[in-house]
Amino acid sequence: MKQQAVFKAMADPTRRAILKRLQGGALSAGEIGAAFDMTAASLSHHFSVLKQADLVRTERQGQFIVYSLNSTVLEDLARMLFDMFPGKPGAGPKA
């Protein structure tokens, strides 16, 4: 997991909203974009950032490009955060 890329990707609210939309299943760029008041070009930029962080995967289906969530990276990120705080039994320093 490219930590820096992932955190940077997650830092933008539009991108988090995109990921949220993808929880319901894979969607084409256009289907995702329908929910946002933003040009397709801007959305495409956000897709690119999410792809760099490996948070989404793409697959062409005819004229559409379909995006899907790569939950592995989200999972890794969550684990990393859990490991980051103390007070966890057996991990962080307690005193």
Added chain:
Amino acid sequence: MKQQAVFKAMADPTRRAILKRLQGGALSAGEIGAAFDMTAASLSHHFSVLKQADLVRTERQGQFIVYSLNSTVLEDLARMLFDMFPGKPGAGPKA
């Protein structure tokens, strides 16, 4: 949890390193800064961002200002991420 502030705070590598240093226990600004090749002013800016996100707490101890980790926010963030991905038994859509 102010999600946006937290994600923004986590997006900078210096700030993540600061949080990491604090896992070992509370430290003064100067003690934290000793590990970074950066002016105290720059560090102070990062502290400010971390405070805004409520990721750290401060307490004055004489001439020092002591920073400590607020693990609650990290925990909340981790939970939020876990909730964000599907495939979790009982939460995300599976198909």
Added chain:
DNA sequence: GCAATATTTAGATACTTGTCTAAATATCTG
């Protein structure tokens, strides 16, 4: 109160980034 130490604030600068418009690329259909 003064000098020394610790930290923050103010102001400046360079870099990054989110957004836009316009143009390019890819696919489908007649």
Added chain:
DNA sequence: CAGATATTTAGACAAGTATCTAAATATTGC
């Protein structure tokens, strides 16, 4: 192939941010 639709790329611009130096504020100890 030509036109329509879907998406990305290129280039520009405004806003945000990480960093610095210099100065301000707070505390301690003489």
